[in-house]
Amino acid sequence: MADKMDYASAGVDIDLEGSAVASLISSLGKSVRPSGTPGAPVDLPGGFGGLIEFGDHLLALATDGVGSKLQIASMLNQWSGVGIDCMAMNVNDLLCVGAEPIAFVDYVAVPKPDPEVHAALGASLAEACRLARVTLAGGETASLPGIVNELDLSGTALGYLKKGEAITGENLQTGDVLIGLPSSGIHSNGYSLVRKIMEVAGLQYTDDAPFDSSSPTRDIKRFNNTNDNITLGEIFLNPTKIYCDPVVDLIKTAQAGESGFSVDDIRGICHVTGGGLSNLLRLHDSLGWEIDDPIAPHPEFLWLAEIGRVDTWEMYRTFNMGCGMIITVNLQCADKIYSWLKKRMPGVKVIGKVTNNGRKVVHSQLGIEYTHY
C-alpha cells in the first residue's frame, strides 16, 4: 500500500507559490488611475481584488487556468470538458463579489497547434459560454514549442455589478446560515494529488472505475462514442460546475426585492477551490464557520482518500468534497433563499452556520478544523 500522501508530497509547494506571488505584489505600486475615473481600483473589505470603477458600476476581472487537470486531458486526448473548467474557475470567482459575468477570453499555449484539438476546445468553450451566459470576446493561441510541453489553457472573465451592491462578507453576523451548492466532482483543484495517487497506485485513466461513481447531485459527462463502463478518466475529467445559473438570478431576484430577501441578506459567497473549506476564512477577519450537516462527498473523494491514504483534514483542505460554493445568508430569510435555490439546483443544502468562537472553520461531524488559509 502507498505511503500516506498529502498535497505537498504531490510536488506542490504552496508556500513557495505564496511567496512568489507576494514578491510580485510587493513590487507593484499604486494605480495611476485616480478615484472617480474609469479603471480606478476599488478596495473591498476582505481583500477582494480585481474590481475597478466604471461610472455607476464596478467592473470585475478574474483570470485563472485549468492547471494540471489538463495533463489528464492531454493523456486521454479528451478536451470536451476543459473549456468548461476554464470558464468555471473564472466566472465562479466573479460571482463571489456579486458580479454578473458577461464576457470571456481564452489563452491557449501549445507546443504545436492541432486543428482537431482546437475544434474540441472551441466546442467546449461554446458550451461553457452558454452555461455561464457570457460572450466569448476573443482569444489567443500561441505556439511556444520551447516553453510548453503540453497544452496550457487559461482565460479571463469580465463581470459587472452596481456600485454599492458588492458582496464582501463585511456584514456577516453570528448565526448567518451557510447554504452549500453541490459540486460536479473534483472540479479543477487538487489534480497534482490525484495524479500522484493514480501513479503510486499503478492505475490507468482508461481503467474502469473500481467503485460506483453515481452521486445524486451530478452526472458524469461521458467521452464521445463510449458505451462501456465509466472510467477513472471520465470521473476525473468531469467538468467543473458553473454556478452562474442559479447565482446570477439569485442576486437579481434579491436586487428586485420582491421575494422577501435583498442583496444585503446575501452576506458572503465562497468559491471552494484549492484550500477546500479553508477558503471560508477569506470572507471575514474574526468570525468562525461551523459545517454541521455537509453535502455528502462524491464517491471519488472517498476512494482517493482510501487508495492514497490521505487523511481527512488534508482531503478537506485540498478538494471541494462535494460542495463547490457556499452562500452565507441572513438567518431571517435563510428559508426563503434556500427554497428559491433548491428549486433551481438539486442538492442544495443548508450545511452550517457562522459562529463567534474564533476565526476557524469547523467540520463538526469529522472533528476537523482550519485556522489558516
Next chain:
Amino acid sequence: MADKMDYASAGVDIDLEGSAVASLISSLGKSVRPSGTPGAPVDLPGGFGGLIEFGDHLLALATDGVGSKLQIASMLNQWSGVGIDCMAMNVNDLLCVGAEPIAFVDYVAVPKPDPEVHAALGASLAEACRLARVTLAGGETASLPGIVNELDLSGTALGYLKKGEAITGENLQTGDVLIGLPSSGIHSNGYSLVRKIMEVAGLQYTDDAPFDSSSPTRDIKRFNNTNDNITLGEIFLNPTKIYCDPVVDLIKTAQAGESGFSVDDIRGICHVTGGGLSNLLRLHDSLGWEIDDPIAPHPEFLWLAEIGRVDTWEMYRTFNMGCGMIITVNLQCADKIYSWLKKRMPGVKVIGKVTNNGRKVVHSQLGIEYTHY
C-alpha cells in the same frame, strides 16, 4: 555563411496556427447575450473582435502573451522588460479600435515559482501599468511542472470607448495619410526567427553587439549593474513600445474637437505585429496602402537580415522594421494631427498614403508588396 532563412524555416507554421484557430472559431456558436444587454457582442466592420456592449459604452478585451521572446529572458534571467512587452501587446491592440485601456490582469505559468523572478516581473508590470496608465486588477501564477518548461507570461487588457466612436477603417478613403509611430526595436514578434539566426550564426546573447545599435527614435533599456557595451541580449529584450501615450490623448483631443480634427478624421489604426506591413490589409477590404517615406529601421533589423540572409520581403512581413503603429488620417487635417503627434513622440513621421489601385501594401522604395495577410 548560413542558408537563407525565413519565418517558416524558424519552425513556425503560420498556416497550421491559422487552421487551428479557424477550427476553434468554427466550433463557437452565437453569443447567448442578446443585443442591447451588457455583454452583447458588437461586430465592427473589418472583423474587429473583442467588443461588447455596456450601456452607452463599448468594452473591449484583448488577450495575448509575450511569446518566444521569453526564452531569451529566461536564458539571461532578465525579466525587467517582459511585463512591458505583455502589456504593450494587449493595450496596443485595444488602441486600434479607439479604446482607452483601463485595466490589466497577468497570467504566469511556471514549472516552479521563484520569488526573485516574480519580484522582477512585478516591477516590470508596475512600470508597464504606469506607461499604459492602467490598473493591475489581478493576476494568476500557476505552477505547472508537467506542462511548462519555462516561464510563460500572458495577460488580458480591458478598455472602453463611447458607442459610435469606434475606429474601424470603415470610412478610409483614397488619399488618406499614413502617420508612422516609431518602434523601440523588435517588440514581441518574430523571435523564433531571431533565435534561429542567433543559433545558426553561433552567437551568444551576452556577446557585445557587433554593430552600432544607436537609433534616433529609441534608447536601449540596459540590464541592471551593466556598464559594459550593449549586448545582443539587451537589444533583443528591449521592451515593446506602449502607444497609450500619445494615442489615447490623441483620441481624446479629437473627441473634444477643439484642435481642428475629430474622431472621424482618425480613419484607422494598425498595430504592426507578426505579419509586419501586411497587417494594414486587415483595415479595409478593397483599398491599398503605399509606404513611400518609411521610418528608418533600427540597426538590429539590418543586421539580422544580413547575418540570417533574410530577404527584404520576408523581413517586412515578420518584423515591424522600425514602425510599430500606423495611424491613418484624413488628408484635410493630416498636418494638424501630425504636428500634434510629433510634439509628443519624437520620430513620428508621415510615411505614405491610402491608394485605390487594389488591396495591397506597397513599399515603393524597396519595390516590395503584400496582397495577403
